[in-house]
Amino acid sequence: MDFELTEEQRMMRDMVYKWALKELAPIQEKVDEEDWFPPDFFKKCAEIGILGITIDEKYGGLGSDVLTQTLVVEQMSRFAPGLAMTYAAHSNLCVHNIHRNANEYLKEKYLPPMVRGEKIGALALTEPNAGSDAMSIRTRAVKKGDKYILNGTKIFITNGPVADVFLVYAKTQPELGAKGISAFIVEKDFPGFSVSRKIRKCGMRGSPTGELVFDNCEVPAENLVGQENMGVHVMTSGLDVERIVLAGGSVGMAEQALEYAVNYAVEREQFGQPIANFQMIQQKLADMYARTEAARLLVYRAADLAQKSPRGGKGTELTKMAAAAVLFASETATWVCNQAVQIHGGYGYCLEFPVQNLWRDAKLYEIGAGTNEIRRIIVARELTREAFARKAQR
Amino acid sequence: MDYFLTEEQRLLQEIAYEIVKERIRPVRAELDEKEEFPWAIMRDLAQSDLFGIWIPKEYGGLGMGILENCLVVEQLARGCIGIATTFAASGLGAYPIVLFGSDELKRKYLPPIARGEKLAAFALTEPGAGSDVSAIRTRAVRVGDEYILNGTKQWITNGGEADIYSVFAITDPSKGPRGASCFVVEKGDPGFFFGKKEKKLGIRTSATRELVFNDCRIPRSRLIGKEGLGFIIAMKTFDKSRPGIGALGVGLAQEALDISVEYARKRIQFGKPIISFQVIQHKIADMAMKIEAARALIYSAARYLDTKADAPDASKIAAMCKVFASDVAVQVALEAVQVLGGYGYMRDYPVEKLLRDSKILQIYEGTNEIQRNIIGQELNKEYGRIKESFIR
Ligand SMILES: Cc1cc2nc3c(=O)[nH]c(=O)nc-3n(C[C@H](O)[C@H](O)[C@H](O)COP(=O)(O)OP(=O)(O)OC[C@H]3O[C@@H](n4cnc5c(N)ncnc54)[C@H](O)[C@@H]3O)c2cc1C
Numbered sequence: 092m093d094f095e096l097t098e099e100q101r102m103m104r105d106m107v108y109k110w111a112l113k114e115l116a117p118i119q120e121k122v123d124e125e126d127w128f129p130p131d132f133f134k135k136c137a138e139i140g141i142l143g144i145t146i147d148e149k150y151g152g153l154g155s156d157v158l159t160q161t162l163v164v165e166q167m168s169r170f171a172p173g174l175a176m177t178y179a180a181h182s183n184l185c186v187h188n189i190h191r192n193a194n195e196y197l198k199e200k201y202l203p204p205m206v207r208g209e210k211i212g213a214l215a216l217t218e219p220n221a222g223s224d225a226m227s228i229r230t231r232a233v234k235k236g237d238k239y240i241l242n243g244t245k246i247f248i249t250n251g252p253v254a255d256v257f258l259v260y261a262k263t264q265p266e267l268g269a270k271g272i273s274a275f276i277v278e279k280d281f282p283g284f285s286v287s288r289k290i291r292k293c294g295m296r297g298s299p300t301g302e303l304v305f306d307n308c309e310v311p312a313e314n315l316v317g318q319e320n321m322g323v324h325v326m327t328s329g330l331d332v333e334r335i336v337l338a339g340g341s342v343g344m345a346e347q348a349l350e351y352a353v354n355y356a357v358e359r360e361q362f363g364q365p366i367a368n369f370q371m372i373q374q375k376l377a378d379m380y381a382r383t384e385a386a387r388l389l390v391y392r393a394a395d396l397a398q399k400s401p402r403g404g405k406g407t408e409l410t411k412m413a414a415a416a417v418l419f420a421s422e423t424a425t426w427v428c429n430q431a432v433q434i435h436g437g438y439g440y441c442l443e444f445p446v447q448n449l450w451r452d453a454k455l456y457e458i459g460a461g462t463n464e465i466r467r468i469i470v471a472r473e474l475t476r477e478a479f480a481r482k483a484q485r
Numbered sequence: 486m487d488y489f490l491t492e493e494q495r496l497l498q499e500i501a502y503e504i505v506k507e508r509i510r511p512v513r514a515e516l517d518e519k520e521e522f523p524w525a526i527m528r529d530l531a532q533s534d535l536f537g538i539w540i541p542k543e544y545g546g547l548g549m550g551i552l553e554n555c556l557v558v559e560q561l562a563r564g565c566i567g568i569a570t571t572f573a574a575s576g577l578g579a580y581p582i583v584l585f586g587s588d589e590l591k592r593k594y595l596p597p598i599a600r601g602e603k604l605a606a607f608a609l610t611e612p613g614a615g616s617d618v619s620a621i622r623t624r625a626v627r628v629g630d631e632y633i634l635n636g637t638k639q640w641i642t643n644g645g646e647a648d649i650y651s652v653f654a655i656t657d658p659s660k661g662p663r664g665a666s667c668f669v670v671e672k673g674d675p676g677f678f679f680g681k682k683e684k685k686l687g688i689r690t691s692a693t694r695e696l697v698f699n700d701c702r703i704p705r706s707r708l709i710g711k712e713g714l715g716f717i718i719a720m721k722t723f724d725k726s727r728p729g730i731g732a733l734g735v736g737l738a739q740e741a742l743d744i745s746v747e748y749a750r751k752r753i754q755f756g757k758p759i760i761s762f763q764v765i766q767h768k769i770a771d772m773a774m775k776i777e778a779a780r781a782l783i784y785s786a787a788r789y790l791d792t793k794a795d796a797p798d799a800s801k802i803a804a805m806c807k808v809f810a811s812d813v814a815v816q817v818a819l820e821a822v823q824v825l826g827g828y829g830y831m832r833d834y835p836v837e838k839l840l841r842d843s844k845i846l847q848i849y850e851g852t853n854e855i856q857r858n859i860i861g862q863e864l865n866k867e868y869g870r871i872k873e874s875f876i877r
């Protein structure tokens with residue numbers, strides 16, 4: 092077993108860390124407090140070449156791997172978790188998915204400007220009444236001549252208010268349920284598309300979350316991604332990788348919260364000594380470290396598997412491990428950040444200290460991209476699948 | 486469950502809950518967003534005489550106890566613990582005067598606090614003295630008929646809004662912890678200033694400010710009790726107030742449960758209300774069990790502390806209420822956000838605020854680590870007095 096990152100992975104990790112520290116850390120307070128999305132964020136990402144990590148070189152990407160992308164999200168999340176999520180929604184949820192599933196024409200048309208940061212991407216699946224139960228989406232797509240006409244509402248869409256290109260799921264044949272879903276690329280200027288509002292959140296502020304309305308929205312038929320009614324394939328092929336990449340964010344937040352907590356515990360003196368001398372603080376720090384490192388290993392391992400697996404989805408090791416990775420990493424991050432706030436005492440409760448921000452942000456990954464309850468159901472389903480099959484044969 | 490409350494106690498709960506329903510729930514999100522001090526609601530509470538709860542009748546109060554205070558703040562916490570903290574902090578600020586103040590101080594300060602005309606505040610913490618209260622450096626030096634105060638207090642709830650402050654300062658540095666004293670300082674006293682309002686993760690409607698004493702002169706009669714009693718006054722006050730912090734946790738957690746169950750019954754996924762899934766049922770079951778356990782602890786502890794004025798285990802019991810219920814509050818709030826899924830994370834719904842608010846309960850009035858220290862040390866002492874062996 093090889094636990095070493097490659098030279099390339101290490102360079103990318105260190106480069107993004109330094110960049111995030113210099114470019115993002117100083118603006119994070121404003122980003123959080125004002126829920127401010129820095130307009131030049133994607134341009135800056137493009138400058139350091141991180142928008143197309145898993146994308147072929149012929150579209151301007153790096154042709155690199157899932158773990159490298161995970162490391163980027165991890166490092167960015169240490170200082171700006173909301174912006175890191177916005178980055179991941181663009182670069183992974185949207186761009187990576189198009190890269191994986193769209194035809195050559197669409198890839199040549201959409202990928203290069205997105206990799207250059209000129210166009211921002213988003214993924215639109217969730218609806219007001221279809222969250223965990225994603226297959227019950229009601230947005231309709233009806234083919235009329237050389238167009239599809241979309242009608243419906245999407246909610247909680249990361250980058251919704253700022254994106255140019257949306258990967259949208261809609262029902263082409265509702266009577267077929269999950270087998271009647273298709274994926275489309277929708278541009279923000281298509282007639283009948285609008286963003287109805289930006290939604291205010293507990294954390295992950297600065298990452299614009301929007302509600303989208305499709306009102307007889309006209310989409311050229313050629314913008315169908317994959318085959319008609321095969322949208323679930325597009326959805327699930329991307330979901331495993333998405334979960335792993337976002338789990339990197341949880342690892343980054345936990346790692347940073349631990350670093351803040353260690354430094355604070357050594358600096359802060361009460362009862363004539365650094366609070367790090369008290370056993371209670373030591374116990375907390377040790378658990379924070381142990382859980383963070385366990386999460387890191389699981390997430391990296393899942394990223395490695397994602398790179399090697401030809402496919403994910405039901406019945407694969409990848410699906411099980413990806414769900415377990417984001418489940419464990421997200422709960423670890425919330426727990427670790429909560430402990431970090433506690434170690435900072437009253438200071439931890441004040442907005443000028445970043446630990447409370449990390450805690451608010453960390454909680455999101457227990458919900459976004461599939462809740463932890465659903466992830467546990469997936470892991471259990473995969474764990475018991477073969478045993479059930481054997482039992483059925485007896 | 487019936488906790489066998491008296492008619493009067495039930496009435497108090499109803500009055501407080503009425504204010505929650507009519508006045509607090511409709512505005513809590515806005516007060517949080519704007520970080521606005523809840524003056525209008527303080528006036529409602531004043532009109533209902535609630536500020537008089539534990540002020541003796543002869544000074545215009547209701548002369549009630551810890552239990553009644555807990556019942557009221559629990560209800561208020563269902564609305565907003567920022568508001569409930571503002572209310573409770575006034576009681577905390579008044580308590581040193583109630584417990585140890587001269588008749589003169591009581592007559593002067595308690596009636597307007599009881600009527601809710603003036604808010605009080607409790608000022609102990611300093612930048613270098615949080616958990617370690619004995620490290621406070623604010624000095625009070627007696628000069629003739631006055632004391633002159635110098636120093637800085639940090640994170641004082643109701644700072645800048647209150648008129649009356651119980652301030653802890655060192656009168657005799659050579660005596661260590663026995664050299665601290667407690668004084669009444671009024672807003673407007675010469676040399677008494679306020680720093681900027683703190684921006685916080687939660688309880689944003691509650692004002693938290695720095696107090697600065699720069700050759701602040703106050704009459705000698707403002708000394709509460711005697712010189713050197715400072716930390717005894719602080720500890721006795723905490724013994725009375727900490728069950729109240731627990732009650733804030735119970736109220737907040739109850740609100741989180743109420744919202745979660747209502748939501749889970751209405752939210753349909755996979756063709757059924759999500760409450761039909763076992764995971765959700767078990768979550769709300771755990772939430773409800775923890776809340777009931779916390780409430781039962783607090784009510785019985787409060788009754789006990791009210792009946793036994795000088796209970797030897799008062800500090801331990803009060804600390805238990807604070808830790809247990811505040812831990813429950815944070816756990817339950819985290820789960821409530823989870824039950825509401827994406828909606829739980831959005832500011833349009835009230836649970837993310839409950840989560841942000843809940844965390845303060847584990848920090849202020851002595852962190853939960855410090856409470857555990859108290860409980861552990863008291864247990865050690867108690868068992869030292871027991872002759873019997875339990876290990877055969
Ligand atoms: C900040 C943010 C960003 C997001 N970004 C995007 C995005 O870019 N694109 C996008 O398409 N979506 C996005 N989402 C949506 C996200 O994926 C959903 O919120 C998530 O899938 C949960 O759906 P829900 O919120 O409707 O919760 P619900 O599905 O209503 O769940 C409510 C509760 O019920 C539980 N539950 C549901 N079903 C079951 C079951 N069968 N058994 C047991 N428990 C169950 C859940 O675990 C949860 O606790 C985002 C959400 C947030 C908060």
Ligand SMILES: Cc1cc2nc3c(=O)[nH]c(=O)nc-3n(C[C@H](O)[C@H](O)[C@H](O)COP(=O)(O)OP(=O)(O)OC[C@H]3O[C@@H](n4cnc5c(N)ncnc54)[C@H](O)[C@@H]3O)c2cc1C
Nearest residue numbers: 369433434436437607609610615616640642849850852854
């Ligand atoms: C919103 C808010 C309102 C407040 N209101 C008031 C008020 O009205 N009046 C007032 O006087 N104060 C008030 N405070 C101050 C509050 O009581 C202190 O923040 C609290 O006592 C902790 O002190 P600290 O923040 O300095 O943390 P520290 O004492 O620095 O503690 C840091 C960490 O070390 C831990 N620790 C410290 N000592 C030990 C030990 N011996 N063993 C194990 N762990 C230890 C703590 O538990 C904590 O986790 C308020 C604070 C806030 C945030």
